[in-house]
Amino acid sequence: MLILVCNVGSTSLKYKLFNMPDPSIMVEAKIERVGSHDSAIFTYQNHLNGAKENMSGLCMPSYTEGINLFLEYLTDTKMGAIQNIEAVQAIGFKTVIAKGYYGIHELTDEVIAAMKEYISVAPAHNPPYIEAIKKFKEILPGRLLVGVFETAFHTTIPLERRMYAIPYKWYEKYGIQRLGFHGASHGYISRQVKKRVGGKFKLISCHLGGSGSLCAIEDGKSVDTSFGFSLQTGTPHANRAGDLDAYIIPYLLGQGLSMEEILQGIDKNGGLLGISGISNDLRDIEEAAQDGNERAKLAIDVFCESIVKYIGAFYAVLGGLDYLVFTGGIGENSAIIRHKVCTRLAHLGVELDEAANTNGAKDRSISSSHSRVKVSIIPTNEEVGIAQDIFDNFSK
Ligand code: ADP
Secondary structure (H helix, E strand, O other): OEEEEEEEOOOEEEEEEEEOOEEEEEEEEEEEOOOOOOOEEEEEEEOOOOOEEEEEEEOOOOHHHHHHHHHHHHOOOOOOOOOOHHHOOEEEEOOOOEOOEOOEEEOOHHHHHHHHHOOOOOOOOHHHHHHHHHHHHHHOOOOOEEEEOOOHHHHHOOHHHHOOOOOHHHHHHHOOOOOOOOHHHHHHHHHHHHHHHOOOOEEEEEEEOOOEEEEEEEOOEEEEEOOOOOOOOOOOOOOOOOOOOOOHHHHHHHOOOOHHHHHHHHHOOOHHHHHHOOOOOHHHHHHHHHOOOHHHHHHHHHHHHHHHHHHHHHHHHHOOOOEEEEEHHHHHHOHHHHHHHHHOOHHHOOOEOHHHHHOOOOOEEOEOOOOOOEEEEOOOOHHHHHHHHHHHHHOO
16 A cells, blocks of 8 residues: 655655655655755655665745645656655555544544644644645545544543543533643654564553654553653653643742733743753754753753653553653763763663663664663654554555
């Protein structure tokens, strides 16, 4: 089944074409600086015939031009991989959240309306997706467009772990509950572990990147996660605060801050950036910490403590632990964070192989031979996760 996966950013479009169930990428492309009239960038690679393109200084005022350009290349006799766009059976999107639609859904007008309803919950993600999906509908009418919502993998979390202790009516009327995100990534990691060890396992997947979340997984199913109703929860993120006492907000309002200033603080100027005052990029913070910067050290410690707490909680929820997996930009690359977290988990049976933690293949085991819990780095591949979900749900 030919599936095109499209990842939409506020100023970017990324594409990967798969012929599922084969997970190899046939074609990939990226368009950056969508919205610009003279500086958009297009990179394209056809892995089947080696054709490549790299163009900059392009005029790309909207997603429409970015979609058209990619489709032109995809069907070009020299550059392309298919003769006609009709060959693509589904276009998949890593959509984030829609009220009442938490799984894998065809992107009908009702689903798009439900995404609109939750724009205030995912203000950075829903508007660009809605716009790009509408453009795809205009350009390719009648094509199967599928939203693999970031909440989808978490629909197996039992109600007692999804419910907040709020008036029940808020859950019924507004859908307020722990939904969880990063489903494409945690789902991919879960499938990878299943392939390696078989069906029965207790796993904690730590996706640590610009956004971070942990997921407790039992036998391939999500049973708890650190993200809540919005992406503003859980561990500290690059710019976002993560878990926060709700009453900080009315207190700060009372101190004269506007709602806009408060939201800016917890959404853009919080997280690793907020504590360190240096950067939202962990590489800069690690460098400053090595030079003795106290706030950089504090940012790293707060981040690791939060991860340790969630791992402890999920250990209790799972009733034990077989596998601990690190993934995402930080999880895959920061030996410091993995070391700091794992040394705090010795009492749970976690023991790192320090040499393997520091060096080795991208996909590797980093626990010692005595470690009761197997610890690994598995590079995430959200696009393959999305293509697999679409194949599993729509190929029959
Ligand atoms: P996103 O969540 O935006 O997709 P990624 O998963 O790519 O981001 O993670 C990006 C983050 O990974 C960067 O902000 C950086 O902090 C971190 N990172 C990448 N490489 C390293 C490294 N070698 N050491 C420490 N942190 C790293």
